[in-house]
Amino acid sequence: xxxxxxLIGGAGEPAELLLRDVRALDPREGLDGRHDVxxxxxxxxEIGEAGSLSAAEGAETIDGQGRLALFPAFFDPHVHLRTPGxxxxxxxxxxxxxxxxxxxxxxxxxxxxDPVLDSAPLLGSVREAAARLARIPVGFLxxxxxxxxxxxxxxxxxxxxxxxxxxxxxxRPVESAGMLRKALQYQRLCGGVLALHEEDRxxxxxxxxxxxxxxxxxxxAGIPTIAESTMVARDAALAGYEDGRVHFMxxxxxxxxxxxxxxxxAGVRASCEVSPHHLLLTDEDVRTLDTRMKMHPPLxxxxxxxxxxxxxxxxxxxxxxxxxxxxxxxxxEVPFEQxxxxxxxxxxxxxALYSGLVAPGHLGLGVLVERMNAGAALFGLPVSRIAAxxxxxxxxxxxxxxxxxxxxxxxxxxxxxxxxxxxxxxRVLLTVAAGAVAHRDRALVExxxx
Amino acid sequence: xxxLLSIEDLDRAGIERIVTQAExxxxxxxxxxxxxxxxxxxxxxNLFYEASTRTRSSFELAAKRLSADxxxxxxxxxxxxxxxxxxxxxxxxxxxKPDAIVLRTPWAGAAELVSRWCGAAIVNAGxxxxxxxxxxxxxxxxxxxxxxxxxxxxIWIVGDVAHSRVARSDILAFQKMGAKVTVxxxxxxxxxxxxxxxxEVRYTLEExxxxxxVYALRMQRERMSETWVPSxxxxxxxxxxxGRRLKPNQVLMHPGPVNRGVELSGEVVDSPQAVITxxxxxxxxxxxxxxxxxxxxxxxxxxxxxxxxxxxxxxGAARAGGEA
Numbered sequence: 001x002x003x004x005x006x007l008i009g010g011a012g013e014p015a016e017l018l019l020r021d022v023r024a025l026d027p028r029e030g031l032d033g034r035h036d037v038x039x040x041x042x043x044x045x046e047i048g049e050a051g052s053l054s055a056a057e058g059a060e061t062i063d064g065q066g067r068l069a070l071f072p073a074f075f076d077p078h079v080h081l082r083t084p085g086x087x088x089x090x091x092x093x094x095x096x097x098x099x100x101x102x103x104x105x106x107x108x109x110x111x112x113x114d115p116v117l118d119s120a121p122l123l124g125s126v127r128e129a130a131a132r133l134a135r136i137p138v139g140f141l142x143x144x145x146x147x148x149x150x151x152x153x154x155x156x157x158x159x160x161x162x163x164x165x166x167x168x169x170x171x172r173p174v175e176s177a178g179m180l181r182k183a184l185q186y187q188r189l190c191g192g193v194l195a196l197h198e199e200d201r202x203x204x205x206x207x208x209x210x211x212x213x214x215x216x217x218x219x220x221a222g223i224p225t226i227a228e229s230t231m232v233a234r235d236a237a238l239a240g241y242e243d244g245r246v247h248f249m250x251x252x253x254x255x256x257x258x259x260x261x262x263x264x265x266a267g268v269r270a271s272c273e274v275s276p277h278h279l280l281l282t283d284e285d286v287r288t289l290d291t292r293m294k295m296h297p298p299l300x301x302x303x304x305x306x307x308x309x310x311x312x313x314x315x316x317x318x319x320x321x322x323x324x325x326x327x328x329x330x331x332x333e334v335p336f337e338q339x340x341x342x343x344x345x346x347x348x349x350x351x352a353l354y355s356g357l358v359a360p361g362h363l364g365l366g367v368l369v370e371r372m373n374a375g376a377a378l379f380g381l382p383v384s385r386i387a388a389x390x391x392x393x394x395x396x397x398x399x400x401x402x403x404x405x406x407x408x409x410x411x412x413x414x415x416x417x418x419x420x421x422x423x424x425x426x427r428v429l430l431t432v433a434a435g436a437v438a439h440r441d442r443a444l445v446e447x448x449x450x
Numbered sequence: 451x452x453x454l455l456s457i458e459d460l461d462r463a464g465i466e467r468i469v470t471q472a473e474x475x476x477x478x479x480x481x482x483x484x485x486x487x488x489x490x491x492x493x494x495x496n497l498f499y500e501a502s503t504r505t506r507s508s509f510e511l512a513a514k515r516l517s518a519d520x521x522x523x524x525x526x527x528x529x530x531x532x533x534x535x536x537x538x539x540x541x542x543x544x545x546x547k548p549d550a551i552v553l554r555t556p557w558a559g560a561a562e563l564v565s566r567w568c569g570a571a572i573v574n575a576g577x578x579x580x581x582x583x584x585x586x587x588x589x590x591x592x593x594x595x596x597x598x599x600x601x602x603x604x605i606w607i608v609g610d611v612a613h614s615r616v617a618r619s620d621i622l623a624f625q626k627m628g629a630k631v632t633v634x635x636x637x638x639x640x641x642x643x644x645x646x647x648x649x650e651v652r653y654t655l656e657e658x659x660x661x662x663x664v665y666a667l668r669m670q671r672e673r674m675s676e677t678w679v680p681s682x683x684x685x686x687x688x689x690x691x692x693g694r695r696l697k698p699n700q701v702l703m704h705p706g707p708v709n710r711g712v713e714l715s716g717e718v719v720d721s722p723q724a725v726i727t728x729x730x731x732x733x734x735x736x737x738x739x740x741x742x743x744x745x746x747x748x749x750x751x752x753x754x755x756x757x758x759x760x761x762x763x764x765x766g767a768a769r770a771g772g773e774a
Binding site: 213334 | 535618
């Protein structure tokens with residue numbers, strides 16, 4: 001049985017494109033400077049000095065005037081596409097359109113759908129849908145336990161054979177250490193990364209936001225950060241014992257960063273991710289009880305935020321993942337304690353992080369670009385590159401362009417974005433994914449048209 | 451002032467204005483005919499998502515004494531049980547054009563949310579474990595009458611602070627009035643970070659004799675099943691306000707209803723130090739003053755009031771956002 005391609009969908013007409021005089025930046029390739037980049041038949045055909053290349057007949061030319069930046073397109077290992085069963089929040093088409101608008105050329109979808117993605121036939125059917133509907137390539141994670149119930153393992157080997165990129169019970173922790181240990185043992189047969197949502201629910205139960213001065217003032221039950229960090233430490237120990245490969249999802253606090261650093265130091269095969277909202281917002285942003293600020297794990301405190309930034313900078317945190325979690329308006333337009341957890345993030349991730357971390361000088365642009373596409377390698381997938389011969393996975397960005405997030409609406413079906421209404425800098429103008437143009441921003445249309 | 455959502459919306463002058471107005475209304479309550487025509491033709495809607503006899507009837511009485519029309523809407527037995535959302539319920543009831551909505555819900559921030567959905571003045575009559583501002587105002591009123599002034603007074607709030615909206619509103623209100631507030635209770639029921647509201651925290655009552663006012667909170671029986679404390683007996687041993695702990699010069703307060711034998715011993719409830727029935731009485735006149743302030747008192751100055759400024763800032767923040 002030959003395993004199917006891990007990523008599916010997004011195949012469009014191969015792009016014929018000359019990106020003239022752009023600031024091409026690919027830290028992995030050691031590329032940073034003004035270049036012409038020629039895309040032909042969906043591949044990067046040639047990289048030359050600015051002004052040196054000419055487009056083939058019929059190819060589109062975009063002049064960056066030494067100002068527009070070109071990055072290897074981003075990869076998000078943690079999004080919720082809500083298919084099957086919750087298409088009123090998002091579906092494969094709208095979710096991948098949102099991703100393309102954010103400069104992404106690949107995403108991994110979570111299995112906490114309805115029904116849960118825990119069987120090969122179901123995986124087969126969503127992959128079929130993705131082949132038809134996805135704007136960019138999508139991979140699927142299957143659940144570790146059946147129905148996310150934490151009691152029986154999913155048929156992980158069959159799921160891997162049917163194209164599951166990895167396994168996760170995201171949205172819930174694998175509460176039982178014994179169950180996770182069995183999954184780690186079984187990983188020797190089925191492969192695939194185990195992606196872990198870390199939360200000790202005996203500590204978090206009933207909580208709706210981070211525990212601290214803000215929750216005390218609001219009278220809202222708090223979730224202590226130790227609910228996450230103790231589970232990171234526990235599961236790192238289990239992974240070390242079984243020599244398993246684990247990925248810690250959406251780290252939110254200093255204690256978890258320390259636990260991951262210690263695990264890596266001890267040789268555990270662990271990686272981890274952090275979301276833009278945990279890098280940019282804190283529980284102070286929850287004071288107004290805006291339900292867009294309610295997510296899991298919750299927004300934490302300023303020292304936690306600074307530790308996450310430092311973790312990302314140093315590499316303890318391997319990549320950025322949005323945990324794009326769409327919810328319908330009526331689900332979020334309720335009192336804070338009643339609202340579901342989650343914020344959308346694909347369309348704002350780069351601009352929010354560029355505005356909040358790079359522009360003020362807290363993080364290098366190269367580091368951000370690297371961390372925004374590193375997620376692919378963590379799941380054994382090829383990383384996008386700006387290199388001659390490589391498939392064209394590119395994001396063209398106007399770093400000077402300012403805009404108000406959501407001012408022209410969203411590609412996502414849902415609007416629950418924690419950055420909505422904020423003034424951001426760094427606009428994705430064009431996304432090429434798997435060799436095809438997947439997104440063209442209205443600003444680019446105006447620019448080229450003029 | 452457009453709404454009363456939180457004690458945070460009021461400064462000391464605002465609290466004093468309402469309390470002084472309540473003192474004027476107290477005179478009405480002593481008349482044979484206990485009614486003034488101040489809000490004739492106005493409609494006050496009581497919208498209660500939680501069982502409440504005292505607060506609801508206190509608001510109802512207050513509105514009626516001001517000659518307003520009152521409609522009571524309880525969530526049980528209504529469209530809410532058929533799955534109607536808070537927003538739709540509020541929009542539906544708003545079609546009747548109430549001038550004020552008195553709202554009690556089990557959810558923090560619900561009153562503020564509702565204030566954005568309709569044009570009526572919103573009075574927060576308890577939003578989850580967040581705030582209960584009219585309770586704090588009536589507590590200030592009661593204490594002012596008893597002590598003359600609250601400045602410099604040491605007030606101990608004792609018991610289940612974690613689950614108490616009364617505690618949160620009182621901490622803010624008493625401090626604004628110049629008191630020094632200490633919260634005391636089992637460590638499992640004192641929320642982490644509460645000291646950042648400016649109060650002191652104690653886990654025993656050893657220094658209770660330094661208090662001028664002892665404010666006991668209701669200890670709810672369901673907290674036992676959730677193992678916040680090992681038993682009511684042990685709670686009473688450590689935290690019950692009884693004749694042994696309460697000094698003769700101290701004033702005793704409680705938001706009601708009292709669990710005799712749990713947070714308070716019977717003897718102290720019946721002692722002259724207890725102002726618990728005075729608090730109930732104050733409830734009506736203070737709520738009259740709040741409704742009067744919102745619907746009649748200072749509509750002309752509404753634009754300059756702290757509450758509307760705050761609302762304006764929130765809207766501004768939501769639109770403009772500020773830097774990420």
